[in-house]
Amino acid sequence: MYISILPAGRQKAVSVKQKHRIPFSNPSQQGYYTNNMKVLKFGGSSVASAVNMNKVIDIVQQEAKKEPVILVVSAMGGVTDALLKAGDLSSKGDEAYKALLKELEQKHLDAVRSLLPIQQQSATLSLIKQHFNDLESVCDGVFLLRELSPRTKDRIVAYGELLSSLTIAAKLQSLNAHYQWVDSRQLITTNSHFGNAAVDFAATNSKMKCYFEEHQYQLYIAPGFIAADEAQQTTTLGRGGSDYTASIFAAALNASVLEIWTDVSGMMTADPRLVQNAKPIQHISYQEAMELSHFGAKIIYPPTIQPVMLANIPVFVKNTFEPDAYGTLIENATAVNGGSFIRGISSINNISLLSLEGGGMVGIPGFSKRLFEALANERVNVILITQSSSEHSICVGINDADATRAKQVIDLAFDFEIKTGKVDPVKVESGLAILALVGEKMKSHPGVSGKMFGALGRNGINVRAIAQGSSEKNISAVIAASDVKKAINILHEEFFETTYKQLNLFIAGAGNVGSKLLDQLKKQMSYLQQHLRLQIRVVGLANSKRVLLNEDGIDLENWKALLQDATPGNIHDLVTRIKAKNLRNSVFVDVTANAEVAGVYGSLLEKSISVVACNKIACSSAYSSYQQLKSLAREYNVAFFFETNVGAGLPVIGTLNDLLRSGDQVNRIQAVLSGTLNFVFNHYDGKKPFAQVVRQAQDEGYTEPDPRLDLGGTDVMRKIMILARESGQVIEMEDITNNGFLPASCFDGTVEDFYAEMEKQEKHFKALYDEAAAQKCKLKFVASYQDGKASVGLQHIPADSDFYHLYGKDNLVLFYTERYPEQPLVIKGAGAGAEVTASGVFADIIRVAKA
Numbered sequence: 079m080y081i082s083i084l085p086a087g088r089q090k091a092v093s094v095k096q097k098h099r100i101p102f103s104n105p106s107q108q109g110y111y112t113n114n115m116k117v118l119k120f121g122g123s124s125v126a127s128a129v130n131m132n133k134v135i136d137i138v139q140q141e142a143k144k145e146p147v148i149l150v151v152s153a154m155g156g157v158t159d160a161l162l163k164a165g166d167l168s169s170k171g172d173e174a175y176k177a178l179l180k181e182l183e184q185k186h187l188d189a190v191r192s193l194l195p196i197q198q199q200s201a202t203l204s205l206i207k208q209h210f211n212d213l214e215s216v217c218d219g220v221f222l223l224r225e226l227s228p229r230t231k232d233r234i235v236a237y238g239e240l241l242s243s244l245t246i247a248a249k250l251q252s253l254n255a256h257y258q259w260v261d262s263r264q265l266i267t268t269n270s271h272f273g274n275a276a277v278d279f280a281a282t283n284s285k286m287k288c289y290f291e292e293h294q295y296q297l298y299i300a301p302g303f304i305a306a307d308e309a310q311q312t313t314t315l316g317r318g319g320s321d322y323t324a325s326i327f328a329a330a331l332n333a334s335v336l337e338i339w340t341d342v343s344g345m346m347t348a349d350p351r352l353v354q355n356a357k358p359i360q361h362i363s364y365q366e367a368m369e370l371s372h373f374g375a376k377i378i379y380p381p382t383i384q385p386v387m388l389a390n391i392p393v394f395v396k397n398t399f400e401p402d403a404y405g406t407l408i409e410n411a412t413a414v415n416g417g418s419f420i421r422g423i424s425s426i427n428n429i430s431l432l433s434l435e436g437g438g439m440v441g442i443p444g445f446s447k448r449l450f451e452a453l454a455n456e457r458v459n460v461i462l463i464t465q466s467s468s469e470h471s472i473c474v475g476i477n478d479a480d481a482t483r484a485k486q487v488i489d490l491a492f493d494f495e496i497k498t499g500k501v502d503p504v505k506v507e508s509g510l511a512i513l514a515l516v517g518e519k520m521k522s523h524p525g526v527s528g529k530m531f532g533a534l535g536r537n538g539i540n541v542r543a544i545a546q547g548s549s550e551k552n553i554s555a556v557i558a559a560s561d562v563k564k565a566i567n568i569l570h571e572e573f574f575e576t577t578y579k580q581l582n583l584f585i586a587g588a589g590n591v592g593s594k595l596l597d598q599l600k601k602q603m604s605y606l607q608q609h610l611r612l613q614i615r616v617v618g619l620a621n622s623k624r625v626l627l628n629e630d631g632i633d634l635e636n637w638k639a640l641l642q643d644a645t646p647g648n649i650h651d652l653v654t655r656i657k658a659k660n661l662r663n664s665v666f667v668d669v670t671a672n673a674e675v676a677g678v679y680g681s682l683l684e685k686s687i688s689v690v691a692c693n694k695i696a697c698s699s700a701y702s703s704y705q706q707l708k709s710l711a712r713e714y715n716v717a718f719f720f721e722t723n724v725g726a727g728l729p730v731i732g733t734l735n736d737l738l739r740s741g742d743q744v745n746r747i748q749a750v751l752s753g754t755l756n757f758v759f760n761h762y763d764g765k766k767p768f769a770q771v772v773r774q775a776q777d778e779g780y781t782e783p784d785p786r787l788d789l790g791g792t793d794v795m796r797k798i799m800i801l802a803r804e805s806g807q808v809i810e811m812e813d814i815t816n817n818g819f820l821p822a823s824c825f826d827g828t829v830e831d832f833y834a835e836m837e838k839q840e841k842h843f844k845a846l847y848d849e850a851a852a853q854k855c856k857l858k859f860v861a862s863y864q865d866g867k868a869s870v871g872l873q874h875i876p877a878d879s880d881f882y883h884l885y886g887k888d889n890l891v892l893f894y895t896e897r898y899p900e901q902p903l904v905i906k907g908a909g910a911g912a913e914v915t916a917s918g919v920f921a922d923i924i925r926v927a928k929a
């Protein structure tokens with residue numbers, strides 16, 4: 079019996095439409111029906127309120143003017159959950175179900191009152207009240223018996239779709255629409271597997287054929303999700319089953335199109351809650367849509383695709399709230415989306431990995447059969463399977479919720495083998511997720527998995543298991559749940575973002591060099607985005623007292639004030655936060671002169687976070703530490719760049735690396751490596767006190783934060799040692815001779831004591847100058863490296879020397895190599911200063927992005 083809330087006389091008022099008789103492409107679906115009919119399904123969010131219902135009605139009425147429409151609706155948003163809760167409460171003897179039902183009743187009554195003119199409300203209000211009385215009686219029964227069978231649960235939950243469809247039908251009636259309300263339970267026949275019933279397509283198609291041949295309305299409205307078994311008991315089609323209902327209608331009637339209307343403009347390349355740059359997919363194949371929806375893209379209920387795919391009916395996913403947006407078209411043919419053969423990236427959370435391992439499995443047939451039988455008997459759904467080709471282990475991915483039961487049944491099934499040591503008890507690892515890259519066209523493109531795993535690896539994502547079917551539509555990887563957001567963003571950037579790559583910077587140090595770096599970043603950001611397709615965001619910034627973080631990028635116009643007001647914290651707090659943020663393409667930038675900061679590089683590299691440093695402490699500490707950092711960078715496939723350690727912004731280390739990589743060998747290095755000392759000796763002639771010239775160098779930003787490191791020669795020792803190490807030499811600070819010129823008394827006390835002492839020692843400095851001038855020489859602090867030995871010291875430089883004409887704060891490096899034996903390779907230019915150093919750090923950051 080079909081329920082109609084139309085006045086009986088109206089039912090025959092619609093003219094019989096011309097039918098296009100088209101055979102089903104699926105031979106199991108017999109019959110010839112019209113294809114000038116559309117099926118439109120609206121989800122819970124689309125019918126969540128009277129306002130939304132009105133939007134639905136507008137859309138449907140427009141469509142119904144063009145061709146007959148079957149409108150399938152879900153329950154009002156939130157109602158299904160509330161009904162399930164009411165059932166649950168009543169089964170537990172909790173009378174709160176009554177209040178919950180009252181609330182639900184009110185929600186529906188309110189919707190009717192908002193939708194209908196007052197004089198037309200009473201019939202529908204009574205109908206709704208009647209349904210709630212019935213529903214309450216069912217829940218009362220459950221309450222008394224303290225028992226909620228799946229069958230009763232289906233009966234309770236079915237009210238959601240019944241009520242929403244009846245409410246919309248009432249509105250259509252008030253508009254004098256030519257429509258018919260159809261009870262889906264009368265047309266869709268299933269087995270009696272309550273909660274997730276299987277459709278009997280032969281019976282369903284035949285009922286639909288009869289029904290739609292007898293009735294010719296321009297608009298039909300049907301509740302989604304619900305069906306009935308042969309005994310006319312209400313069943314349901316699984317959570318999200320309204321999509322499936324619509325698909326069943328569409329396939330049975332060979333509809334021209336199935337439209338799934340929801341609250342987003344189609345399927346997206348990734349979950350937009352996780353990936354800011356996720357884009358709508360305009361065109362996708364049935365297979366791809368199934369893969370994506372199975373792997374968590376909850377736009378469409380996965381079983382929905384099957385019936386329409388068999389009948390070759392296109393599916394459109396559209397947005398009720400943006401009806402003009404194109405949405406996603408799902409059909410057989412797949413066009414290439416903007417040159418990409420990957421359609422989307424999806425994930426499923428709450429995954430456990432069960433591993434059955436043991437030498438006793440090798441070459442013995444039947445192990446996997448027993449494993450899967452044990453899981454099937456326990457109704458544990460297997461989401462992913464991998465088996466090593468050595469047959470030594472089988473690994474399955476299942477829902478976390480099933481893990482304990484699954485372990486018990488598998489251990490029981492293999493009890494004998496475990497006791498006899500042939501296999502180990504099942505290992506369970508929880509807190510995992512499955513990440514899936516989906517695209518039918520990846521089949522014909524080698525290198526997709528290489529690109530996928532390369533990108534994940536470079537960002538320190540550990541892949542626990544991998545599965546790819548021979549259809550090559552999906553590559554799945556099991557990873558830690560805490561890595562999902564980062565991993566999806568990495569893959570999205572790799573496969574979809576031709577626009578730009580995002581680099582997340584964490585900067586320690588906001589002094590001379592740090593401030594200039596932040597200025598340069600601010601000025602250059604839009605250029606980089608436009609020309610290098612690089613979006614740089616400073617996500618973290620710290621000085622010695624405070625730590626500032628903002629995942630959307632710190633406002634660089636205002637960083638000083640923001641840092642001043644930031645949370646007090648130290649470098650270890652910053653490192654903890656960097657690791658917790660777990661952002662892709664993370665780079666730690668050290669623009670301090672601090673040993674504690676240099677001490678954290680290792681732990682960051684191990685987390686696949688690149689390090690860029692102008693701080694020289696790490697590379698000039700014990701050789702073993704320097705070496706370890708370099709190996710960690712290699713091992714974790716990230717960058718450790720420190721070009722500014724020597725010659726500030728000059729390309730000294732890079733050039734040396736290029737020489738060596740191309741097979742050259744360094745025989746000797748001669749260099750002036752201190753900008754400060756070059757500046758000082760270029761400006762000192764005994765007229766102005768030496769201390770004053772040093773002070774000027776410090777004021778102009780050439781010295782180390784502690785200028786004694788420059789004046790005492792330590793800074794130059796560090797630099798020549800770094801060059802020697804980069805040339806392949808194992809060398810320590812103790813191996814370098816320092817022929818310093820500063821009286822020992824200058825090293826006592828504070829930096830201010832140092833200046834005071836230099837003033838006292840003015841005669842000493844004047845004598846050094848006069849001695850050199852008498853020989854027509856200039857004073858230069860020169861670093862030399864040859865045959866594994868290095869030295870630094872003040873030298874008299876005659877006019878014919880390469881170093882003589884070296885002005886201001888310039889550095890000069892001469893590399894004598896196998897390929898440059900007589901005439902050295904020369905690098906010359908400003909070797910100190912905050913601006914040039916910051917630009918060298920900047921260049922290293924860009925190198926990281928390009929690496």
Ligand SMILES: NC(=O)C1=CN([C@@H]2O[C@H](COP(=O)(O)OP(=O)(O)OC[C@H]3O[C@@H](n4cnc5c(N)ncnc54)[C@H](O)[C@@H]3O)[C@@H](O)[C@H]2O)C=CC1
Pocket residue numbers: 586587588589590591592620621622623648649669670671672674675692693694722723726753779780781782783909910911912915
């Ligand atoms: N000035 C130059 O020409 C060149 C400098 N460099 C290097 O640049 C580095 C920075 O030099 P400047 O900017 O002049 O120093 P600075 O003293 O002006 O700034 C240092 C910054 O580091 C911060 N800091 C210190 N300890 C910290 C900690 N534990 N955690 C977080 N932040 C901390 C300070 O608060 C300050 O913001 C030095 O290592 C220097 O060797 C390298 C090449 C050239």
Ligand SMILES: N[C@@H](CC=O)C(=O)O
Pocket residue numbers: 722723725726751752753754755780781782788793909910911
């Ligand atoms: N203090 C250094 C700066 C760069 O390392 C110098 O003077 O060269």
